[in-house]
Amino acid sequence: MDFSEKYKKKEFHWGTEPNRAVVSLLEHMNSGEVLDIGIGEGKNAFFLATKGFNVEGIDNSNEGLDKVKKLAESNNVSIKTNCINIRDFKFRKKYNLIMSTSTLHYLPKKESCKIIRKIKKFTKNSGLNLITVFTKDVPDYSPEMEKKFGLDLFEKEELKNLYQDWELVKYAEKTILDKSHGDPHYHTIALLIAKKVV
Numbered sequence: 001m002d003f004s005e006k007y008k009k010k011e012f013h014w015g016t017e018p019n020r021a022v023v024s025l026l027e028h029m030n031s032g033e034v035l036d037i038g039i040g041e042g043k044n045a046f047f048l049a050t051k052g053f054n055v056e057g058i059d060n061s062n063e064g065l066d067k068v069k070k071l072a073e074s075n076n077v078s079i080k081t082n083c084i085n086i087r088d089f090k091f092r093k094k095y096n097l098i099m100s101t102s103t104l105h106y107l108p109k110k111e112s113c114k115i116i117r118k119i120k121k122f123t124k125n126s127g128l129n130l131i132t133v134f135t136k137d138v139p140d141y142s143p144e145m146e147k148k149f150g151l152d153l154f155e156k157e158e159l160k161n162l163y164q165d166w167e168l169v170k171y172a173e174k175t176i177l178d179k180s181h182g183d184p185h186y187h188t189i190a191l192l193i194a195k196k197v198v
């Protein structure tokens with residue numbers, strides 16, 4: 001899915017307020033190395049950078065990454081960006097937190113599961129993962145809809161099952177009515193925050 005046309009506009013397509021779940025991470029950590037996979041325009045990465053985290057993010061949209069850089073620079077914080085397809089990203093170090101919000105369902109399931117395995121491997125001991133993905137458990141689900149929007153949606157509980165060997169800090173699946181673009185439509189979002197305990 002290419003979001004570049006949306007990101008070319010001056011306004012922030014996804015806004016600049018962080019997800020509530022990202023804000024809640026401050027209850028568990030207050031510093032460290034963060035990787036944001038599918039950083040978009042950077043609302044979540046920016047929030048953590050302002051709180052003193054050392055943040056980097058990847059995305060395949062240069063237009064989104066330009067906005068991340070401008071948002072960071074105009075607020076005197078630093079966010080390292082890398083324009084790359086997620087499937088080509090080489091992990092070179094371990095992170096205290098790896099997050100990916102509303103992104104992994106754009107990859108074929110085989111690839112998103114492979115990325116999640118890598119995300120887990122490259123998280124430091126006692127580090128956290130925060131992941132949100134859309135699931136199939138949505139009122140207007142059809143395979144045609146999935147194909148039309150280039151999605152490979154997760155099954156109910158599928159994300160949670162990938163973290164059976166980690167401590168679950170939070171897991172929820174919630175259906176929301178999205179009126180922010182196009183015709184009003186539903187998303188069911190699985191949200192996971194998990195801690196690596198080895």
Ligand SMILES: C[S@@+](CC[C@H](N)C(=O)[O-])C[C@H]1O[C@@H](n2cnc3c(N)ncnc32)[C@H](O)[C@@H]1O
Pocket residue numbers: 001002003014037038039040041042043044058059060061064084085086087100101102103106107
């Ligand atoms: C729905 S947006 C979410 C952005 C951000 N995480 C947020 O919550 O505001 C999904 C992002 O994933 C990026 N993306 C999707 N597939 C990608 C891929 N295969 N490689 C790199 N980035 C990808 C898109 O460019 C887009 O910025």
